[in-house]
Amino acid sequence: MTLKNKGKGGNVIAMKSYHYIIVGGGLTGAAATEGIREIDKEGSILLVGKEQDLPYDRPPLTKKLWFGQKKVEDIVLHNAAYYAEKNINLVLGREVTGLDKEAHAITDNKGSTYAYQKLLLATGGCPRKLSIPGGDLDDLFYYRYLDDYRKLRAMASPGMEAVIVGGGFIGAEIAAALNKNGLKVTIMFPGEYILSRIFPESLARAIEKDYRTRGISILSKTLPVSIEKRGDRCVTTTSNGKELVSPIVIVGIGIQPSLELARTAGLREENGIVVNEFLETSGEDIYAAGDNAFFPSHGLGTLMRIEHWDNAIAQGRHAGRTMAGAHEPYRYMPYFFSDLFDFGFEAVGTVDSGLEITTDWQVVNEKGIVWYLNNGKPAGVMMCNIWDRVESAREWISKGKKVELGEILGAHA
Ligand SMILES: Cc1cc2nc3c(=O)[nH]c(=O)nc-3n(C[C@H](O)[C@H](O)[C@H](O)COP(=O)(O)OP(=O)(O)OC[C@H]3O[C@@H](n4cnc5c(N)ncnc54)[C@H](O)[C@@H]3O)c2cc1C
Numbered sequence: 001m002t003l004k005n006k007g008k009g010g011n012v013i014a015m016k017s018y019h020y021i022i023v024g025g026g027l028t029g030a031a032a033t034e035g036i037r038e039i040d041k042e043g044s045i046l047l048v049g050k051e052q053d054l055p056y057d058r059p060p061l062t063k064k065l066w067f068g069q070k071k072v073e074d075i076v077l078h079n080a081a082y083y084a085e086k087n088i089n090l091v092l093g094r095e096v097t098g099l100d101k102e103a104h105a106i107t108d109n110k111g112s113t114y115a116y117q118k119l120l121l122a123t124g125g126c127p128r129k130l131s132i133p134g135g136d137l138d139d140l141f142y143y144r145y146l147d148d149y150r151k152l153r154a155m156a157s158p159g160m161e162a163v164i165v166g167g168g169f170i171g172a173e174i175a176a177a178l179n180k181n182g183l184k185v186t187i188m189f190p191g192e193y194i195l196s197r198i199f200p201e202s203l204a205r206a207i208e209k210d211y212r213t214r215g216i217s218i219l220s221k222t223l224p225v226s227i228e229k230r231g232d233r234c235v236t237t238t239s240n241g242k243e244l245v246s247p248i249v250i251v252g253i254g255i256q257p258s259l260e261l262a263r264t265a266g267l268r269e270e271n272g273i274v275v276n277e278f279l280e281t282s283g284e285d286i287y288a289a290g291d292n293a294f295f296p297s298h299g300l301g302t303l304m305r306i307e308h309w310d311n312a313i314a315q316g317r318h319a320g321r322t323m324a325g326a327h328e329p330y331r332y333m334p335y336f337f338s339d340l341f342d343f344g345f346e347a348v349g350t351v352d353s354g355l356e357i358t359t360d361w362q363v364v365n366e367k368g369i370v371w372y373l374n375n376g377k378p379a380g381v382m383m384c385n386i387w388d389r390v391e392s393a394r395e396w397i398s399k400g401k402k403v404e405l406g407e408i409l410g411a412h413a
Pocket residue numbers: 023024025026027028029048049050051058059060061062094095096097122123124125126143144145170258261289290291292306307308309310312335336337338339
């Protein structure tokens with residue numbers, strides 16, 4: 001449908017009108033299209049995304065694409081036929097730069113304006129940048145998007161040096177990926193040990209030992225202080241005076257939620273766009289979900305923002321259903337996962353090394369359970385090389401019950 005609205009200067013502008021508009025073509029945005037269509041088979045949908053690619057799965061960017069387990073075409077969430085069949089309009093390669101909540105309209109960076117009845121902000125997050133000299137060099141990989149993978153893949157060749165800044169999941173995973181592809185990897189981070197915000201020290205030390213054995217150089221308690229370009233290499237100077245010369249520098253120091261649009265419209269924000277249990281923002285008919293949403297966690301009884309795959313999918317779908325009229329509270333407790341060479345895990349709840357931690361190993365630092373306790377009760381559970389126990393873990397947390405390993409492993413022991 002095309003509407004005519006008065007623009008700011010009083011001139012009449014034609015704009016297309018949709019029942020649902022989704023801003024952001026990531027996991028959350030794609031899942032929202034599914035959620036809408038579960039309830040409303042007819043209502044018009046527009047999805048506007050900044051990236052050129054059809055919405056795709058992000059976790060393989062540091063894992064399966066590098067291990068030969070998936071190709072780029074395998075990570076696309078839905079092919080073009082899905083969007084056509086479900087009558088979902090896609091506008092890709094465009095950034096939404098304006099949101100007029102009174103007019104119920106958005107504007108993209110090419111000046112096109114679209115009216116909505118319900119709007120979902122699924123804008124996710126952007127990589128944090130290093131605020132050091134050279135932190136803005138075009139040559140650095142602030143690794144998040146499929147285009148980053150394509151560029152890095154084209155550059156990376158066996159024997160090449162790669163410096164990685166950041167000892168969180170992105171840094172640890174891409175270090176493993178490049179090592180498996182024959183590159184000489186150095187990873188640096190400010191903490192005492194790798195993944196120090198999540199892992200207990202003994203587990204992190206075991207992971208570090210494995211990394212070193214495989215040839216990865218680990219510089220803990222180390223920060224980059226400057227990065228400069230010399231010829232076709234980058235020279236990274238560290239806080240302890242080392243110079244690391246490499247064609248590849250990857251930075252994975254976390255993300256910040258993309259809040260610009262929400263700010264434009266004056267929506268409430270804290271550590272993300274504030275939403276209630278229905279994923280409604282403070283703006284009428286505007287919803288937020290995924291990496292950008294600050295929401296009340298039913299299971300954990302706190303307000304939080306989650307940067308994980310399962311939450312993006314579940315919340316995106318939920319927002320879609322809610323916009324289409326389901327109006328159910330979001331009560332889901334998401335899980336997350338990672339793979340670091342042979343060590344894989346699934347985790348639920350608050351997995352924070354600042355909590356009291358107890359471990360229950362069948363094989364120390366390889367197979368077992370890490371419990372994160374709050375006043376003696378499980379707040380988080382990490383199941384290390386133990387699979388298909390996510391649902392049980394949700395129950396342990398909800399009931400505040402710690403279970404013996406033998407009971408958990410059962411026939412799997
Ligand atoms: C390399 C990598 C590996 C990961 N591995 C794991 C893992 O193993 N396990 C796990 O649980 N999680 C993992 N994650 C996290 C998980 O992928 C994210 O939580 C999830 O992708 C978030 O989805 P999202 O759609 O909310 O946000 P995003 O993925 O950030 O997508 C938002 C999209 O919106 C677009 N956008 C933003 N603003 C605008 C605008 N104004 N106009 C138009 N478009 C806009 C962005 O360009 C982007 O395409 C990984 C993330 C990365 C980057």
